Amino acid sequence: MRAWTDPIGHALFRLRLRPNHLTVAGLGVSLLAAAAFVAGRTRTAGLLLILAGLFDFFDGSLARASGQVTPFGAFLDSVIDRYSDLVVLLAIVVLFARMPHTRGAIIAMAGLVGSVMVSYTKARAESIGIECNVGVMERPERMICLIAGALLGLLEPALWILAVLANLTAIQRIAFTRRAIRDSARLSIGAALLSGVLVAAPAAAADTLLANSAPSIPPATEGAWAAAVTGFQAGDPGPLIRAFGSEAALSSPIADYARYLLADALARAGDLEAARAVALGLAERHPNSRLAAPALLTAATLASHAGADDEAQAILKRLISSYPDAAEVPEALYLLGMIGEAGDQRDAAVGVYQELRVRAPTTGWEDGATERLAALAAAGVRVPELLIDQRLQRAERLLSGGVSKMAAEEAERIAKETRDSGIAVRALRIVADASQKMGRYEAAARALELAAARAPADRRSGLLLEQARLWRRAGQRERALTVLAGVEARGAEGEVAEALCLKGRTLEELDRQTQAVSAYKTVAARSPARAVACEALWRLGWLEYLRGDARAAEQTWLRLIELPGGRAWRQPALYWAGRAKEQTAGLEAAETLYRRVLGEAPRSYYGLLAARRVTTPAEAAPDPAIRLPADPQEAIGDDPGFARADLLRRIGLVEFALQELEDVVARAVGDPVRLYGLSGVYVREERYHLALRVLRRNFVAVAESGHSALPRAFWEMLYPLGWRQKLTEASQRAGLDPYFVAAVVRQESSYDPRAVSPAGARGLMQLMPGTAQIVAESCGLTFRDELLDDPAANLQLGTCFLADRMREWADPRLALAAYNAGPNRMRQWWQTRRTNDLEAFVERIPIDETRHYVKRVMFYWEEYRRIYGGS
Template sequence: MKQPEIPRFSDRFGAVIIILFLALAGPAQAAKPVAQTDKARAAEPWSPPPRPEDAPLPRSARLGADEDGTPAGRTVKTPGGITESLREIALGVNEVLSGDHRQGAARLAAALPQAGDQADVAAYYQGLGLYLAGDAPAALAALDGLRARASQSFLGRDALYIAMESAARAGRPERTLALAEAWLTDPEPSLAPAVWLQAAAAATALGQRRKAEDFLRHLILDFPTSQSAKAGLALAEKLAATPDPAGGAAGFDPSAPDTVLLRAEALVEKGGAEAALALIPEAAPPGWTPAQAARGAYVRGKALFRQRKPQAAYEAFAQAVAADPSSSLAYWARYHQARCLWRSLRAEDAERGVALLREVLAAPGRDDPLKEVAARHLALMLAERGRFAEASDAAGQLKGLAVPPEAAAQGAALGAILRYVTGDMAGAEAELAAFAGRFPDDDWADGARYWRGKALTNLGRGQEAAGLWMEVAAGRPNTYYGGRAAAALASLGEVKGQVVASPPGKSPRCPDASEPPSPAVSAALAKAYALADAGLPALAEMALEFSAKAAPDRADLAMAHIRAAMDGGRRTAAMRTAWRTFGGCLLRGTPAELMPLRDALYPRAYAGEVVTALNGSGIDPDVIYSLIRQESFFDPKAVSGAGAVGLMQLMPETAKAVGKKIGIRPERADLFNPVVNIRLGVAFFRERLAREGSLAAALASYNAGENRVAVWNTGFGGLGEELFVELIPFTETRDYVRRITTNAMVYERLYLGKN
C-alpha cells in the first residue's frame, strides 16, 4: 500500500529572478510590510517560500473538495439542524479552506467566544486563515492558546506547526526555534523535514552554530530526498564556509568526502539512488583518499543495485574489492557481488555467487553481521537450487553469531526448516523447540510450533504434535499457522467440530465489548458527531482518530473512528486503529466477535465483477478478494511507486499483453476502471495458476515474477506447497503468500463460505 509522501516546497528559482529584477528596477510597491519582508528573505533557499501556502502544510490545512472544504469559486453551504455557533464555525472553516482566508478568519474570530467544545477548531482555522492571508504576527497570536495545550486537541500539533511557520515568516527566530523543538519531541514524518529546516535556520540566525549543524545533520541524513534537505544543504554549505566566531572544532561539512559518502548511502537507503550516483562519480574526485574512493565505488554499487542494474553494480563492487582485497569493505563488496549474480537467474551465475559467499565466510577476522548475511544468503541460494544438504550446512554457520535478535531468529528458523527438509526429524524437532523457547515473541514462533508438530508426527509422537497444534490453533486461529494447525488436527481426527478460538480467561477485546460509562468518551464522540453533522466529516474523522489513539482500550471510540475512516476512504488509518484496539480479536476472535469489523476490514467489494471474471475457473473468489485487499485495499485509484495501477496493481505493459489474449486493448487510464482492472487481473492470475500448478506458486509468481518462480519450482517445488512457502527466499514474497492465504481463510469464516 502506498506510503504517505513527503510534501515538497515549490520551485523558488523564478521567484528569486523576479526579486532580483525588482531590486534593480527600484522599490517594490508592496501593500503589506510583512509580505515585503518575506520576499527579501525568500532569496535564501532555506527561508520560508514567498507564498505561505507553498510551505509544506498538515493535512488539516489541505482538506479539499474530496474531504472537508470546497474549491475556490463555489458556494459554501452548511446543513440545517445545527447550532448557530457551529454553523458559523463550519462556514468559517470552509471559507479558509476554499481560499477566502481573511473572511473565514474574521468569521471564526467572531464565533470563538460561543464556540464551546469546538473552540480548538475555531482557533486553529482562524490562525490558519491569517497565516494563509500573509498576516503571520496575527496568526501567531491567534494560535497561541491552542499551541499551549497542544496535547489536548486533535489540532494541537498542527497548531504548533503553523505557529512555527508563522514565527519564521514574522522574523522571530527565538520563537521559531522554541516551537520547532517542541514539535520535534514527537515528529510526524511528512512534516519533519520542514521543521528540521526551520529549526536550523532559526538557530543560525541566533548564532547557535553547533545546534544548527546538528539539526542540519539530522535533516540531510535522515530525509535526504526531501526538498527541505536540498535547502538545508545550501545552509550547511554556507555555515561550513564561514569561520566559527567561537573558534571551535570543525562542524558539519556536507562537502567533506566522508560526509558525501554518508549522504550518498542515506540517499540509497531512502530511495534516492539516482541522486546518490550523481553525488559520487565513477572516478573519485580530487583529494579523496584511496579508502574513500573504494567506499565510493561500494556505495555506487549499492545504488546501481537498487536501480536493478546488477551487472553495473557488480563492476562497481569489483572496484571496491580491487582497491584493498583483504579489507572488511572488500568482503562486504563480495557479498553484494553475490547478490548481483543471484539476480541473473542463470545457473552458472548462481555458482559464482555461491563461491563468493563461501569466500566471504572463509575470511579471517570476525565480522558477525557480514557472516550472518553471507551464511543466510548462501543457504537460500543453495536451497533455491535444490541442494538442501549443503544449504543446511551453510545455515549451521549462523549459530553463535553476535547479531540482533531479528537476524538471529531468521537464521534459526531457516536452519530448522532445512533440517526438516533433509529428513533429520530429531534435529529439526530439537531446533524448533529451542526456537520457541528462545524467541517466544517472534512472528514465526507459531511457525516453529507448527513445524515441530510435523516433525513429532514423523517421529511417531502424534499426541505431542496434537498438543502443539491445539496450542497454535486455539491461541491464534485467524493466522496462517493457526489455520494450518487446525487443518493438521482435523487430519489426525483429534478434534471434533470447531476449535475454541480463545483460551478461557484470555478473551480478547472485540468490537462488541461492553464499556463503562465515561464522560470524556461521551464528550469526544459528541464533538466528532457534531462536526460530521456540520458538514465537516474529515475533521470528525481526525478528532475520532486522536481520541481513539489516546484511549486504545475503548472499543466504542475505535469503532467510531474505523467507520469514519472507511467512509472517508482512509483505509490505512482504519487498519491502524483496528490493530491497536482489536489486535487480539483479529488474531483470536470468533467470526461472531469479528462481524462488526467485517465490512470495513474484509469487504467483498466488486463482488459481481470478481465472480464474472472467475466464471468457469474453479478459483475461490475469496482468493481474489484477498489478492485485491493485499494489492490495493480495494482502492481503484491506487498507483504504486513502480507504476502498477488499480485494484489488482497491474503494470500497463502486463495489462496490454493479457488484454491481447482476451480481446481488449486497455490503455493506462482504463486500468482505473474496476471492471477492466478486475477482468485483466483475474485473467493474469488464472494464467499464473495454470502455469505454476499451485496456489502458493501462483501468488508468488504474481508478486515476484514467473521467471524467478520457475527456478523455485524446479528447486523445491516438489517438496509440497507448505515447504514451498517456507523456502521462498524473498521475505516480501513469502509474507505476501502467507497474508493472502490467511485472508482468504478469514474471508471464508466471516462470510460462512457463501461465495
C-alpha cells in the first residue's frame, strides 16, 4: 500500500500542500456529496464520497512525507470527520423527506443518531479514564456502507444496516463502560484478581511470616490450590473456600493471600458474615501485608451491607488512620460519607466529603463527593468553603496527579485572594509548574516573576534563575539575559555560577560566541568546586573546538576531568580531548586518551567510539567486583521472600506474585547477586521493563566493564529481545535492522507494551495517537487506539515511521534525532549546523533528551549486534 501512497504524498508535498488542506478539502467534497444526495443524484454522491475518502486517506501520506505530523492535525482530522458524517446523513434525511419517503427519513435519522453516539460514547468513556473501542460500526464501516448503497441503488437497505449496527455499537459501548465502572468500585474483591490490579499499601517491613523459614507445600496441596484458583476465576467459589479455608493454607507462607481470596469467595457464596470475619482477621494477623487495607475496605463494605453501620464506620476510620497513603483511602472516605448521610450525620458527611476533595482530587471518588456535597447543599445542609490551606493542598495534589490545568486555575485564584506572602509564593509555584507541564513557558515565567516579587529576599534569586530558564525555553532569550543579570548582581555564589553558565548557553544560541566564552571562563575561575563549572568547561571546549582551536579545546577538556565534580564528564571529556589531540599531534599521540576511556568503561557509548579509533585491541578489563552465576535462579534459590512470590505464581496468582516480588526487590537493595536473580524472574514473566529498572539502578558500572566473566544471561536480561519474532518481521517489512529496532524499543519503552509517556506516547515504540493514525492510514491499516497497546501493531506502525526517517536522513544518528524530536526540528538543526562531523553534531544537539537518546540507541544497537548477532 505504501509503495503507491508515499509517492503521492511526496508529489503533494512538492505542490506545497499541507495535510490540513486535504482534510478541509475532504469536508468540501463531503458537502458536495450532501448536495448531490439532496438533489437525488445518489450515484454521483457515492462517487463523491469515494473522493472524500481519498482526501482523508492521502492527508496522512502528505503528513508523513512532509514531517507535519502534529496533535492538532489529528484533532482537526477527527473533528472534520464528524462534520462530514453529519452533513452527509442529514442530506439523506432531506432526500427521503422530499420524496416523500417517511420510513427512509426515519431510518436515516436513526443512522445519524447512531453515528453521533458511536463517537460520543467513546469520547465520554475516555474522559473518565476508560478505553472504549468495542463494536463493529466505526467510521470506515459506515462510509463503506453508504458508498455501496449509493452506487448500487440500495440506499435504504444500506441505511437499515448502518442504523441498526451503529446504535448497537453505541449501546454496546454504554454497557461496556457501565461494567468497567461497576467493576472498578471494588465491591467484589475478585476484581483485583481478575484484572490483575492491586495497588500496594504503604511500604513496610517484611511480613513476620517471611522471617521464619517457610514450610514446604506438598505438590498435591499446591495442585489443589491451583485448581481452586482456576475454578474461582471461572466463577465457582466452592473449591477455593475448601482449599483456602484449610489449616494448611491459613498457616502457609501465603496466608494473607489465602484469607484475602477466602473472604471474597465466601462473599460470592453468600456467607457475608464469615467473609467479614475473615477479612478482619487478615488485617489483624498481617497488618504489614499489602492486602491489609483492601481487606479492611472489604470488611467495612460487608458490614454496611449487613446494616452494621457503626462497625463499618469504625473499620473505615481504622483504615484511613492506619494506612493513610493506601490507594483504598479515597473509596473509604466516600463510603464513610455515604454511611454518615444514611445515618442522618449530614454535617459529619460534609466534612468527610470535603476531606476527600482535598486528599484525592484526581479520582472518580472526588467527583462523587462533589455531587453529594451539591445534593446536601440543595437539601439545606451548610457546606462551608474549603480553607485556603486546604485549597492549596488540593491544587498541589491536582498538579502531582497530572491535572495541570485545574491545578493552575485553582492556585491562580488563591494567589489573587491571599495576603499571606508565603501562601502566595506557594500558589504561584504551582501555577508555574503546571504551566510548564502544559508547555506554557511564558505563563510559567510570569508566575515566577510574581512569586519572586512576594518571596523573601533569600529565595528571590533562585526563583529568578528558574524564570530565566523558562524565558529561554519560550524563545525569549533577551528577556532571559535581563533576568540573569539581576541574579548575577544579587544572588548567592551558587546561584551566580548557575546564572553565568545559563547566560553562556543563551549567548551561544544568540550566536554571541565571544561573550559566551567569557561567561564560561568566569564560572570555571570563580566556582571550580561546583558541578556547574564542569558544564561550563565542557561547553567552552566545544566553542574552541568548533572555531578550529583543537589545542585549546584539548587543554580545556583535560582541565575538566581534574575538577572535583568532573567524574560524570570523564568519558566524554577524555574522548574529545583525544579527538582534539589527534588533530594536533596525530592518532598515535591520541591513543593514550582513547585507552583511558577503554580502561574505565569499554562497554559504553564513548568506549565504543574510542575502540573504533585505536589501532590495537584494548587490554582485558579487570575482574568484576561481583561474581554472577550463569543461571539467575541460583542467586535466589533460598530466599524466603522469593519462595512466597514464586508459590503465588505457581498456583496462578501471577499479578499478585509480581507485586509481592516488588517488596522482595526493595529488601534486596545492596545485594547485587540477589537483584540479578530477581531480575531473571521478571524476564521469565516477560516483564522486561521491571528487570531493566533493577539492572539500570544497580549494574551500570558492572555492564560498562564488559568483563568476559559476566554470564550471557546477564547480557540477555540487560538487552532483552521481547516479542522477537514480531519485532523481526516488522523490521524486515520496513527494511530496518531488527537489532536497530530492538535498541529503539529498549530506549523508548524498556519493552513495556503498556508504557505511556507524560506527553501521551504509547506502546513499545512510544507513538503519539495522532502520529500513529496518520502512519496507519499510509500503511493501509484501520487505526484504533487499542492498536498502540498491541506489541505487533505498535511495532509495525513504529517501524514504518522510523523507516521514513531513515529514508530521509540515511544516517541512523540523524534519523534517531528526527524520530525523537520531530522531523521539522531536525531539519532546522541540520540547516544551522557548524560541523559536518556527525559525532560532533550529535554532541551539539540542543535538546538534552534528544542528544542522550541518540547516544544511547546507537550504543544499544552495537550491544544487540554483539550479543545476538555475533558482531
